[in-house]
Amino acid sequence: MTEFTYFKNDWTPVIDDYLAKHLADEVEDPKISQIMAYSVMAGGKRLRPLLFLATLNVLGKKIEEPEIRIACGIELIHTYSLIHDDLPAMDNDDYRRGKLTSHKKWGEAEAILAGDALLPMGIQWIAEGSNSAKLAAMITKAVGPNGMVGGQYLDIDSTNNASVAGDAKFINKMEWLKTGCLIQASVEMAAVYARATDIEQVKLVDFAKAFGRSYQIYDDLVDVVETSEEAGKATHKDEEEGKNNTLTLLGIDKSRKELKNLIKQAKDDLHGLNGKILSGFFDLYQKVL
Amino acid sequence: MTEFTYFKNDWTPVIDDYLAKHLADEVEDPKISQIMAYSVMAGGKRLRPLLFLATLNVLGKKIEEPEIRIACGIELIHTYSLIHDDLPAMDNDDYRRGKLTSHKKWGEAEAILAGDALLPMGIQWIAEGSNSAKLAAMITKAVGPNGMVGGQYLDIDSTNNASVAGDAKFINKMEWLKTGCLIQASVEMAAVYARATDIEQVKLVDFAKAFGRSYQIYDDLVDVVETSEEAGKATHKDEEEGKNNTLTLLGIDKSRKELKNLIKQAKDDLHGLNGKILSGFFDLYQKVL
Numbered sequence: 047m048t049e050f051t052y053f054k055n056d057w058t059p060v061i062d063d064y065l066a067k068h069l070a071d072e073v074e075d076p077k078i079s080q081i082m083a084y085s086v087m088a089g090g091k092r093l094r095p096l097l098f099l100a101t102l103n104v105l106g107k108k109i110e111e112p113e114i115r116i117a118c119g120i121e122l123i124h125t126y127s128l129i130h131d132d133l134p135a136m137d138n139d140d141y142r143r144g145k146l147t148s149h150k151k152w153g154e155a156e157a158i159l160a161g162d163a164l165l166p167m168g169i170q171w172i173a174e175g176s177n178s179a180k181l182a183a184m185i186t187k188a189v190g191p192n193g194m195v196g197g198q199y200l201d202i203d204s205t206n207n208a209s210v211a212g213d214a215k216f217i218n219k220m221e222w223l224k225t226g227c228l229i230q231a232s233v234e235m236a237a238v239y240a241r242a243t244d245i246e247q248v249k250l251v252d253f254a255k256a257f258g259r260s261y262q263i264y265d266d267l268v269d270v271v272e273t274s275e276e277a278g279k280a281t282h283k284d285e286e287e288g289k290n291n292t293l294t295l296l297g298i299d300k301s302r303k304e305l306k307n308l309i310k311q312a313k314d315d316l317h318g319l320n321g322k323i324l325s326g327f328f329d330l331y332q333k334v335l
Numbered sequence: 336m337t338e339f340t341y342f343k344n345d346w347t348p349v350i351d352d353y354l355a356k357h358l359a360d361e362v363e364d365p366k367i368s369q370i371m372a373y374s375v376m377a378g379g380k381r382l383r384p385l386l387f388l389a390t391l392n393v394l395g396k397k398i399e400e401p402e403i404r405i406a407c408g409i410e411l412i413h414t415y416s417l418i419h420d421d422l423p424a425m426d427n428d429d430y431r432r433g434k435l436t437s438h439k440k441w442g443e444a445e446a447i448l449a450g451d452a453l454l455p456m457g458i459q460w461i462a463e464g465s466n467s468a469k470l471a472a473m474i475t476k477a478v479g480p481n482g483m484v485g486g487q488y489l490d491i492d493s494t495n496n497a498s499v500a501g502d503a504k505f506i507n508k509m510e511w512l513k514t515g516c517l518i519q520a521s522v523e524m525a526a527v528y529a530r531a532t533d534i535e536q537v538k539l540v541d542f543a544k545a546f547g548r549s550y551q552i553y554d555d556l557v558d559v560v561e562t563s564e565e566a567g568k569a570t571h572k573d574e575e576e577g578k579n580n581t582l583t584l585l586g587i588d589k590s591r592k593e594l595k596n597l598i599k600q601a602k603d604d605l606h607g608l609n610g611k612i613l614s615g616f617f618d619l620y621q622k623v624l
Contacts, residue, residue: 073480078488082480130451135443154424155491158447162419162454163480163488169458170475179462182471186459191362191371191452199367199452202444 050100050326057099057109061092064118068171073163081152081160082167086125088143091330093261094120094232100323101236101250104316112175116239119171120232123185126164127194127228129157136202165189172235181235188231197223204290211290218259221291225265226258233257249315253324256312260331263305266293267334302335339389339615346388346398350381353407357460362452370441370449371456375414377432380619382550383409383521389612390525390539393605401464405528408460409521412478415453416487416517418446425491454478461524470524477520486512493579500579507548510580514554515547522546538604542613545601549620552594555582556623591624 047055065086073079095117099109107113132139132147133154140150149157173182187193200220204210210217233254237247270293293301309328316324336344354375362368384406388398396402421428421436422443429439438446462471476482489509493499499506522543526536559582582590598617605613 073485075480075485075488077492078480078485130447133444133447135447155422156488158419158422158424159484159488159491161451163484165451165454166458166475166479166484169455170472170479173462173468173471173475177468179466179468179471182462182468183459186455186462190455190459191364191367195448195452195455196362196364196367199364199445199448202448203366 048326048329049322050329053100053103053323053326054096057096058092060114061095061118061121062087064114065121068115068118072167078160078163081148081156082125082164084145084151085129085142085148085160086122086164088145090121090125090143092121093327093330094124094228097229097232097254097257097324097327098236100327101233102240103323104250104320105237105240105242105246106320107236107240112177113239115171115175116181116235119168119175120185120228120235122164122168122171123189124228126161126168127189127198129161129164131198133157136198176235176239178239180238184231184235184238188227193223193227193231194225197221197225197227200224201289207290212295213290214295217290217292217295221262222259225262226255229258229261230254246319249317249319252315253312253321256308256315257327260305260308260312260328263292263301263308264331264334266291267298267301267305269293270298271334305331306335337615337618338611339618342389342392342612342615343385346385347381349403350384350407350410351376353403354410357404357407361456367449367452370437370445371414371453373434373440374418374431374437374449375411375453377434379410379414379432381410382616382619383413383517386518386521386543386546386613386616387525389616390522391529392612393539393608393610394526394529394531394535395609396525396529401466402528404460404464405470405524408457408464409474409517409524411453411457411460412474413517415450415457416478416483418450418453420487422446425487465524465528467528469527473520473524473527477516482512482516482520483514486510486514486516489513490578496579501584502579503584506579506581506584510551511548514551515544518547518550519543535608538606538608541604542601542610545597545604546616549594549597549601549617552581552590552597553620553623555580556587556590556594558582559587560623594620595624 066083069079069083069086073082098117098120102109102113128142129148131137132142133149139147141147148160169182169185172185189195197220201224233250237250242250296304313325355372358368358372358375362371387406387409391398391402417431418437420426421431422438428436430436437449458471458474461474478484486509490513522539526539531539585593602614
């Protein structure tokens, strides 16, 4: 096994257990707690919390309860974004990770509110775990109108809009905001929290930018490479619904090439750091390369 | 004019100007900025930011740009809650403050995202203005599943549920979470930010609890006392829609009496503080008393 696989296998169950336990313990109303946990515990890969923890590891920072709380806060926020993206007014998806989406399972008001509950609770965990106003400001910027939500807005605003279908700059920006900003924040918050030097911080942010961009392309490729059953959600859907992304722009072969370039670039960015575990995240892309 | 009226007249335009200017300057995409500003600039009373600033004033803390940024962050969060409460899946309201609600004006996806953008941006302004992780944790707790969103969940979960129609304890809890938590946080954040003594903090929190409770009763009374035109939204709607609140429980006369008791109690809570401006907030209730 690679160092990355060991790291992932060590920390994924810790993240899962923390999420399950603290959603049960810290949300007073058992019904809304159940609705929140339904989506959070739906079998996500915990990519963003693992990125946060792996970055701490690169910087030699010990991982204890406060660090797990921050990592899990990021996952709550990621889950909120999935619940709201799936809503009937947005992508209108019935399945996610092989399970009914939140609004299909619990109702639309319940899904909106589960998201509305996960977002502030995620920020709360980050603020409490880090005791840092700077981290609270970083995460809120990353998911606000100039970050993740801004990307989702560009997405719905441009769906079925032929004038942007070939606009690479627009598509890059939209994808970056939707996915890249939160991934970058997961790495950058760890760098700030662990008091990385300026040089370390630049390298890590460069890595995070390349990784974030690569992850969106990977995610689009999975959409066409996997069958619907494997992916646990509706696949081949983007094209049918007039969604614009790098894949519809470049096609499969060129997207794959772009992905390989980004992987090389990201690994180069880590030069001089103890970056084996972070580099190992690209093992996750195996099936589309 | 009372000291409260002077205070309100001084600071309301400062709050309004800050909100308008910074939504325009800090949100990069002009379209989502416009959608966010549409609801934020729809003529709210700025009750919560004024409460924050008035509490600073009581404690002798000077009001400058960082304090305005925190105050306006609270208003962004309040506006998000109104936009999501009005959604078709929630209260399904067409008008708010005499204008079309966000989803009627811009579309449902746009309204969901405007709310999703205002919430983190509000927390960001509070974290940046205060440079305090403690304030970030306080505001996120106040609006999360054990606060405002939890109250909204109880509300939709209990609408048309006859078994809670006469359950005063349940209704008090729901109303407290929906409205009281954010009002309390507006006062309590100011107390923590201005480093109030323990005694000052207890008094201010007691005041905030009584004021928060009183405000919900006031809001319910306005719903029946005012005509729809005056209130700028659909009135008499709660009863028709099977909503449970203190008013449906106690009736108008007893609600009014309860409101008067709470006002007396809140004013008593301020004993020993320079509380004239905070006491003056009850002038706002004139039309229902």
